[in-house]
Amino acid sequence: MKAVRIAMAVSVAAMTLLIPSATASADDGDTGASGALCPKNTVCFWQESDPSGPPDYKYYNPQNHTCDNVPGGYARVVQNNTPKSWTFYNEPNCNGNGQVLDPGHKENLGTVNSWK
Numbered sequence: 001m002k003a004v005r006i007a008m009a010v011s012v013a014a015m016t017l018l019i020p021s022a023t024a025s026a027d028d029g030d031t032g033a034s035g036a037l038c039p040k041n042t043v044c045f046w047q048e049s050d051p052s053g054p055p056d057y058k059y060y061n062p063q064n065h066t067c068d069n070v071p072g073g074y075a076r077v078v079q080n081n082t083p084k085s086w087t088f089y090n091e092p093n094c095n096g097n098g099q100v101l102d103p104g105h106k107e108n109l110g111t112v113n114s115w116k
Contacts, residue, residue: 038079038106043086043115045075049108055079062086067094067116074113079106088112 037054038044043062044055057071062082069092080086080101090096094114101107 038081040081041083042081044079044081044106045071046077047072047075049076051077065116067114069093069114070112074111075109076111077106077108078112078115080104086115088115 038058039060041061043059045057045059047056057075059065059071063084065086070088075088078088078101080103083103085100085102087094087098087100088109089098090110090112092113094116096113099107099109099112101109
């Protein structure tokens with residue numbers, strides 16, 4: 001009887017350990033299947049117009065980011081996993097037409113060369 005109680009206690013403890021990790025993965029700020037590829041507090045850039053793999057470039061924690069050229073020179077698809085909206089431009093140095101990408105969105109923006 002004592003062995004059964006110990007086995008049950010171990011099983012309950014093991015199940016309790018699994019619950020926080022499931023909660024953490026559901027609450028990490030990533031969105032959809034591509035969210036696993038673009039972590040929370042990151043702006044991710046793909047040079048392909050229909051990407052299926054990991055981003056070509058990631059910009060981590062851009063809270064104080066000012067105008068800069070897109071990593072790699074250009075991007076077609078951008079995912080914003082930050083709490084802030086960013087504007088992406090079709091010319092270097094934040095010139096040209098700007099397109100705003102709100103938090104939690106992933107969009108094909110055509111070709112963008114800079115952002116702020």
